[in-house]
Amino acid sequence: MIWTPLTAVMVILGVFGLALMIYTVPKAYNISKKISKASLEERYGLEKEYYLLSTVVWVVLITRIVASMLFWVTNESLIPLIPGAMCQFGVNQAGAPYSWIDNGVKLIVLLVYGIWLSLDFLNRRVKGAPLMQSLSRLFLLLAPLLVLDLALDLGFYFTVSAVTVPCCRVVFTAESPIPCPYCFVFHDAPMFIVVIACYGLAISLVVWSFVIRHFIKRVPEIGGVGMEAIRRLVTLALGFAVMGTVALIPAIMQVLGPAVPVH
């Protein structure tokens, strides 16, 4: 383990998330199991329990989304501390195999956790919490991904050490048809970080709007609030897509500018 302020924050977020998971999963299971057979009084009790659960899940998911962004910053900061590492590829080599899977997981966490968060946001705005059962079940479905996300973070940051690693130069040579994504995006064309983030958010927002549309068909009570949410999400998605497109111009200029032949 390499202790730096950032790796320490990542470990703390991982342990914190794991602790809250242990608290929330049994509660979500309890609600999803009891809600269908509950009397009016029991339902009121479950509703109260659900609001507490929902608040804790918000904390867990938001911290995981923050951790997913911090993940890239932390890995970038580890490059000088690992002999042979020239980019995040080397850091991932030092933390293999957890690091590679973690990279993939971190790319989808916002999209997946956002589905739950956007649905719960709707649920809180409609009287009687009509999505309570669906959200409890959905959280149980998300739990394996959440556990994987947390476990990979802890596994990675406890495994990574200052060992000499071969970096991307062993894979990405002059003959390689594709560049090292870490060198390209994080070092030589950083404007692409903005482009990828904007388009990633735009795609996520569109997917969330599709999921809400699906739930409106199943639970008509959320129709009014749901349609309004869809309209806002899609408008926001368009905004991010436009921002991504605008950012793409300087990003391309950054790549294309020095490539213009001098003769």
Add this chain to the structure above:
Amino acid sequence: MRFSTTKVVIMLVVAAILVTGAVYLYIRSQQSSIVLEQNVDVLEVELNKRTAVLVSVTIRNNGPALILEGASLYKIQSGITLVSSKFSPPIILYTGNITKVPISYQLDKEGADYFLYLFTNKGTAIRCGISYP
């Protein structure tokens, strides 16, 4: 309204992917179309390892006289040209002479592999591989 906005978002994302891919292919094709100069030997590459700066390249011209017009630094791992510049005034490489070409390009402190291209008035380039550190 929602459908059309969604469609616009998807179209923008697809267009961005296509444009980025096309730009990358264009850069790679430009790179592969550079004709290499055969009559020049690279004798030495001088690096300041403390500051990670490429200081100079020493070359010997075995062929007819050449004029060096400019240089560019291509990073192999990211597949893009990081920096290019023109020599002002141009550098003349006389037949059989050894010439030290001053270059001042910053390299990645963590290290990487590069090709330094020195462009001649013939439209060819002298290629020099640099691995750092």
